[in-house]
Amino acid sequence: MSDTAKPTDPPAPHFVVCPQCDALYSVRTVDKGRLSACTRCHTVLAAPRRKAGMLIVCLALATLVLIAGAIFLPFLTLEAQGFRSTASLLDIALSFSAGRLQALVVLTLMVVLAIPAVRAALLVYVLTPLVFDRRPARHAARAFRAAQSLKPWAMAEVFALGCAVALVKITDLAQVALGQAFWMFTVLVALIVVQDRFLCSWSVWNALKPTDLS
Amino acid sequence: MERAEAHRSVLTARKAGLVGCRHCAEAAPLGTTHCRRCGARLSSRDQGSLQRVWAWWCAGVICYIPANTQPMLVTKTLLHEDSSTIVGGAVALFAQGSPGIALIILIASVGIPVGKFLSIAYLALAIRRGPVRAPGNLQSTYHVVEYIGRWSMIDVFVVAILATLVQFDTVAQITPGPASLAFALSVIFTMLAAQSFDARLIWDRIDNADEVP
Numbered sequence: 115m116s117d118t119a120k121p122t123d124p125p126a127p128h129f130v131v132c133p134q135c136d137a138l139y140s141v142r143t144v145d146k147g148r149l150s151a152c153t154r155c156h157t158v159l160a161a162p163r164r165k166a167g168m169l170i171v172c173l174a175l176a177t178l179v180l181i182a183g184a185i186f187l188p189f190l191t192l193e194a195q196g197f198r199s200t201a202s203l204l205d206i207a208l209s210f211s212a213g214r215l216q217a218l219v220v221l222t223l224m225v226v227l228a229i230p231a232v233r234a235a236l237l238v239y240v241l242t243p244l245v246f247d248r249r250p251a252r253h254a255a256r257a258f259r260a261a262q263s264l265k266p267w268a269m270a271e272v273f274a275l276g277c278a279v280a281l282v283k284i285t286d287l288a289q290v291a292l293g294q295a296f297w298m299f300t301v302l303v304a305l306i307v308v309q310d311r312f313l314c315s316w317s318v319w320n321a322l323k324p325t326d327l328s
Numbered sequence: 329m330e331r332a333e334a335h336r337s338v339l340t341a342r343k344a345g346l347v348g349c350r351h352c353a354e355a356a357p358l359g360t361t362h363c364r365r366c367g368a369r370l371s372s373r374d375q376g377s378l379q380r381v382w383a384w385w386c387a388g389v390i391c392y393i394p395a396n397t398q399p400m401l402v403t404k405t406l407l408h409e410d411s412s413t414i415v416g417g418a419v420a421l422f423a424q425g426s427p428g429i430a431l432i433i434l435i436a437s438v439g440i441p442v443g444k445f446l447s448i449a450y451l452a453l454a455i456r457r458g459p460v461r462a463p464g465n466l467q468s469t470y471h472v473v474e475y476i477g478r479w480s481m482i483d484v485f486v487v488a489i490l491a492t493l494v495q496f497d498t499v500a501q502i503t504p505g506p507a508s509l510a511f512a513l514s515v516i517f518t519m520l521a522a523q524s525f526d527a528r529l530i531w532d533r534i535d536n537a538d539e540v541p
Contacts, residue, residue, distance in 0.1 A: 129341070129355035131348025135467075135531035136340040136372075138348070138355065154338050155467055155531065159353065192493040194500075201492040209491040210504055218509050221516075222488055225481070255366045259351050266519065269478050276485030282429055283421075283486070284493060319352040319365060 130316075132157055160316035167245040173309040174234040174241075180302040181231045187295035190281075194288030202295060203227065225269040230306060233268055236261035237313070244321045255322050262315055274303045340528075340535070347372045374526035381452050384521035389445055391514035399505035401487055406499055413507065414438065414483065437483045437511065440476060444518050447473050448525075455529045466530050470522075477519040484512045 130139045132152040139152075139159070151158050188200045203226070210218035240258045243251050251257070277299075281290055341348040346355045347370050349363035356363060356370060363370050399411035412420060414437045422430040447469050454466055487504045494502040 129344075129346065129348075130353050131341040131346065131355045133348065133350040133353050134527040135338075136342060136348055136528040137338045137531075138341045138344050138346065155527075190489070190493060197499065199493055199495050201489070206488050206492045209488050210508070215504060215506070215509050218484070218488075218504070218512060221512055222485070226485075259366045259368060262351065266474075266478055266523070269481055272478055272481050273485045275479070276482045277489060279429060279432055279482060280486045280489035280493075282426070283490065286424075286426070287494075290493075316353060319354070322365070 130159055132159060161314045162317045163312055163314065166312045166314065167241050170309055170312055171238055171241050171245055173305050174237045177234040177302060177305050177309070178231060180298045180305070181227055184295045184298045184302060185227060187298065188293030189295040189299070191291040191293055192284065192288050193291070200293070203299070225267055226273045229264050230268040230270050233261050233264050240318065244318070250322050258318055258322065268306070270306055271303050274299065342372050373528055373532070377524055377526040377529065378452055378455065380524040381448065381521050384517045384524060385445065385448055388514050388517035388521060391510045391517060392441060395507045395511035395514050398507040398510060400507040400511070401490065402503045402505050404501040404503070411505055414511070433483060436480055440480050441514065441518065444473055444477065448518070448521050451525065451530070455533055466533070470525065470527060470530060474522045477515070477522055480515045481512065484508050
């Protein structure tokens with residue numbers, strides 16, 4: 115109990131509140147690395163890593179390049195009995211455009227490509243000034259909050275697993291060749307996973323001072 | 329000993345007269361409306377949370393019905409047209425001798441969605457009433473439901489990939505059926521239901537349950 119705060123102390127910024135279970139911690143315990151996760155619900159409060167900022171910026175930039183490439187290059191090629199069809203990621207999303215399923219085109223493009231791209235762009239925007247010890251960018255707080263709320267909706271990894279299942283399903287019927295975009299997409303998923311590992315939102319929020327709002 | 333005690337003796341922000349930001353973990357005095365660090369709206373406990381959970385939950389369940397009764401994939405070959413539902417497709421795969429994939433599809437499209445509907449309903453009911461018998465379960469259920477939600481989209485993506493690749497004019501053609509849209513919507517609504525939960529309500533119940541004995 116010695117680490118938790120007394121109610122009479124002046125409020126923020128001396129406290130950290132667990133966003134999941136409302137437990138209150140003094141900022142000093144989290145700051146010195148003595149506490150990284152909430153003691154009762156084990157939500158990670160802080161996982162700072164040295165030099166993570168620069169790494170995340172680089173990964174996010176790479177992500178943007180890979181997404182651009184993965185859209186247009188051939189993703190999968192299918193060959194069966196003299197027939198041949200090539201599909202890019204754009205084609206895959208557009209497969210729903212036949213009939214009344216246009217909503218799904220938009221949805222697939224959003225969750226597989228647009229949202230991961232927007233998230234990467236927002237992270238670059240927020241983190242680049244911080245990495246170079248400059249003043250945070252305008253609306254950085256709002257941008258970072260948006261990036262974090264988009265996280266569950268970026269489903270590139272899910273799509274990657276979907277690819278695996280689809281491949282197993284059709285390899286019986288026909289020969290499938292993996293295009294350049296497929297490999298780019300595989301790397302992309304790996305980058306996104308590493309990026310999420312290294313991103314410590316608590317450190318970022320700490321770097322963005324309260325005055326940056328407006 | 330530390331861990332066992334931790335459940336009981338934690339001081340919450342609300343008891344300390346503070347409100348915590350669910351986005352950036354910043355504390356502010358109770359009654360503050362917006363977080364001064366990240367600008368998010370603050371509320372000590374989101375009282376409308378359960379209502380939103382149930383609304384999204386109902387939408388998700390309603391969409392899940394056509395997702396199962398309508399065809400997911402329509403396969404056209406030279407001679408006949410064949411449309412299969414989610415379960416029908418999995419059964420066909422099993423019969424063709426790939427039980428592994430049939431299992432993945434069944435788990436991703438039937439097991440996980442139904443499990444999520446049940447666990448969200450369980451959580452929402454448990455928060456509202458009844459003493460919590462196993463507080464740890466509530467919390468882990470919540471974490472699992474929140475984490476697993478997006479993975480149900482696999483089936484929609486598989487259908488999209490198949491439909492794009494298998495386009496050999498008249499010889500063989502696969503097109504997505506209406507169930508794909510219904511299923512995608514069902515997944516999204518269930519994700520929104522899980523996100524609408526104010527996890528702190530779960531912990532309030534656990535705190536109260538701890539204080540009884």
